[in-house]
Amino acid sequence: MFALMPVNIRLALRSLSRNRLRTLLTMLGMIIGVAAVLTMVALGTGARASVEGEVGSAGTKLVFVHSGNYIRGGASVGIEEGSGGADTLTLADMNAIKSEVQGIKFISPGLSTRTSVTVGATKAFAKIEGVAPAYSDAYSWDLKPGKMFEDNSSQAVVGRALADQLFGKGSNPVGKSMQIRDQVFEIVGVTSGESEDHKDTVFVPYQKLQSALGMQNIKEIVIAADKAGEASRIGEDVKKVLRKRHGQGNGAAKSYLSAQAGSGTSPDDFTVETQAAQALTKGLYTPAAAFALANLPKLDEVNLEEMADTLDHASDTMTALLASIAGVSLIVGGIGIMNIMLVSVTERTREIGLRVASGARSSDVAMQFLIEAVTLSVLGGLIGLVLGLVASRLIGWSLAWPVSVSFAAMGLAMGIAAAVGLVFGIYPARRASLLDPIDALRTE
Amino acid sequence: MSIISLQGLKKTYKLGDNIVQALAGVTLDIAQGEFVAITGPSGSGKSTMMHILGCLDRPTEGKYMLNGKDVSSLPRDELADIRNKQIGFVFQGFNLLPRTTAVENVEVPLLYTRPVMPAAERRERAMKALTAMGLQDRYDHHPNQLSGGQQQRVAIARALVNEPTLILADEPTGNLDTKTSIEVMRILQELREEKGITIVLITHEPDIAAYGTRIIAVRDGKILSDEPNTPRSTLEMAPEQIMVTAN
Numbered sequence A: 001m002f003a004l005m006p007v008n009i010r011l012a013l014r015s016l017s018r019n020r021l022r023t024l025l026t027m028l029g030m031i032i033g034v035a036a037v038l039t040m041v042a043l044g045t046g047a048r049a050s051v052e053g054e055v056g057s058a059g060t061k062l063v064f065v066h067s068g069n070y071i072r073g074g075a076s077v078g079i080e081e082g083s084g085g086a087d088t089l090t091l092a093d094m095n096a097i098k099s100e101v102q103g104i105k106f107i108s109p110g111l112s113t114r115t116s117v118t119v120g121a122t123k124a125f126a127k128i129e130g131v132a133p134a135y136s137d138a139y140s141w142d143l144k145p146g147k148m149f150e151d152n153s154s155q156a157v158v159g160r161a162l163a164d165q166l167f168g169k170g171s172n173p174v175g176k177s178m179q180i181r182d183q184v185f186e187i188v189g190v191t192s193g194e195s196e197d198h199k200d201t202v203f204v205p206y207q208k209l210q211s212a213l214g215m216q217n218i219k220e221i222v223i224a225a226d227k228a229g230e231a232s233r234i235g236e237d238v239k240k241v242l243r244k245r246h247g248q249g250n251g252a253a254k255s256y257l258s259a260q261a262g263s264g265t266s267p268d269d270f271t272v273e274t275q276a277a278q279a280l281t282k283g284l285y286t287p288a289a290a291f292a293l294a295n296l297p298k299l300d301e302v303n304l305e306e307m308a309d310t311l312d313h314a315s316d317t318m319t320a321l322l323a324s325i326a327g328v329s330l331i332v333g334g335i336g337i338m339n340i341m342l343v344s345v346t347e348r349t350r351e352i353g354l355r356v357a358s359g360a361r362s363s364d365v366a367m368q369f370l371i372e373a374v375t376l377s378v379l380g381g382l383i384g385l386v387l388g389l390v391a392s393r394l395i396g397w398s399l400a401w402p403v404s405v406s407f408a409a410m411g412l413a414m415g416i417a418a419a420v421g422l423v424f425g426i427y428p429a430r431r432a433s434l435l436d437p438i439d440a441l442r443t444e
Numbered sequence B: 001m002s003i004i005s006l007q008g009l010k011k012t013y014k015l016g017d018n019i020v021q022a023l024a025g026v027t028l029d030i031a032q033g034e035f036v037a038i039t040g041p042s043g044s045g046k047s048t049m050m051h052i053l054g055c056l057d058r059p060t061e062g063k064y065m066l067n068g069k070d071v072s073s074l075p076r077d078e079l080a081d082i083r084n085k086q087i088g089f090v091f092q093g094f095n096l097l098p099r100t101t102a103v104e105n106v107e108v109p110l111l112y113t114r115p116v117m118p119a120a121e122r123r124e125r126a127m128k129a130l131t132a133m134g135l136q137d138r139y140d141h142h143p144n145q146l147s148g149g150q151q152q153r154v155a156i157a158r159a160l161v162n163e164p165t166l167i168l169a170d171e172p173t174g175n176l177d178t179k180t181s182i183e184v185m186r187i188l189q190e191l192r193e194e195k196g197i198t199i200v201l202i203t204h205e206p207d208i209a210a211y212g213t214r215i216i217a218v219r220d221g222k223i224l225s226d227e228p229n230t231p232r233s234t235l236e237m238a239p240e241q242i243m244v245t246a247n
Ligand SMILES: Nc1ncnc2c1ncn2[C@@H]1O[C@H](COP(=O)(O)OP(=O)(O)O)[C@@H](O)[C@H]1O
Pocket: B013, B014, B015, B020, B021, B022, B040, B041, B042, B043, B044, B045, B046, B047, B048, B049
């Protein structure tokens, strides 16, 4: 029965190509249906994948503590105004966190400035970041060539773009020295990271930058959790430690905000953000969404599941819309195929009679028409696939929505197309196979 | 041994309260290598008989032995295999598939042989059958690019391609002019003489029946007469042509 598949497919293609316009119109439902299925899956998985991708490599291990509090509030939105951007964190804060909070793998302060660096006669303006050696592990730096500097040493790691600028393109500056203000550093590594904040940056031990700049306060603290999934808990503990140290959260109730702000009544002078929360605000590219999320109280507690849920929820509406378009189109497409196949059986009654007289069994006849129906739906599906790829790109682009089309999604769409052809092709095929060959041969 | 043996064959159709007896008890033996012409007026039951002989239909009553095997009540799939292997059909309307080349038309019966025949062998055998009909140069022509006689020769090639022992031809010359009709009759005579193929020809024209070795006349579903016949030579001119020449 299946041995004649190639012949039957050829026959199907020939009979379909005879009536191109009719074939195309018949396939329209399939085309739209499959395109809708593909777009739906592309938008759904794209949203999820973008979040998981952002968080992916490091998991949800990182927690950021920033000086200051940028929450934009005011009476009109019912959110306490943040205190702004003063550097309120100190090294003592960091050490307190390190000793009081459990489950920390690395902790590094971050402070930065912009100043000029010199190598011989070459001078460049660069961003100088003071961090702990653990920083490179927390961010999974790719140091090529070289290695991370040692704690409190006069060593530095430079970004690739800056190295190119100072030492020539593609050069190896490891072992050479550079001067930052009046201090000399030996270059021990180059970060080849693509990220913008790596390219033009010099990383030095934070102690050196502190002494050079006379800075006591630090801009941020980066913490890596021992285990993924502990970030929210660590963030919460960090807040407690800092609130105690900064004397916040136990003052008199003076805020209409106490409900949302959790335990605190006066606004914090720091911000704790988990990597997941950061990814979420990044994942939704639109500024409006980022603003809305940035102003959500307790955003720092958002974990991966909640974040994915949020995006899922946002994509639910679109999925529901596309699913109904897909469902209706596929049913209409299937009925269209059934209709045209019934017409085809009637038109080709004599052909069926001749085949039966020549020794075709009724299963052979049924198979021929079934394969023709599936060929029709799969062809429609292929066109729909192309249309779906274009449509999902367009929608993704116009709504700034991340899309991802997997081979599995394409396979699913084609599988649905074939299944529709099979289901709606059964009745016409059966009709064809049950034709009385004598009547069939008599038809003129 | 007789290739066809019919005993008390009846076929009745019920149309509402009316009962039509298309075949009213036919007993008949046809030996291997005969060229039997069955004649009779319209409605006498010729086609009904051919459908039963061709295993396209089953008798209401009676027995049909084909090559020594009772086929009166075989299941549909087995009848299909018998049609495929043992019987070749030639129809009045040629019944070629439109927009399909001659060679592909001839290949149709080969598609349904069991076990399945490889495509290359199908093509080779179809070309051989076409060549036997002198149409090897027209193998890629569509039916609408061929004359009536050529179309009927393609149909005969198709009937022969599976090397059947029996050819059933229902009014094969009905749509052809006299000259082409004689050509087709010559082909059928040669098949009988050279390959020993048994031919059952149905026609209402006495002129055409005259080419057979035996003429059976049917009327109202019964055999009226059954006579051996000295086949007319295809080298003779048909009476119409003699008249045309005389004028
Ligand atoms: N399917 C059918 N239903 C009812 N009556 C039929 C059917 N087929 C044939 N008949 C009747 O049987 C008789 C014989 O028909 P048929 O074998 O076609 O005759 P012929 O081929 O000699 O013209 C006719 O009276 C015809 O009307």
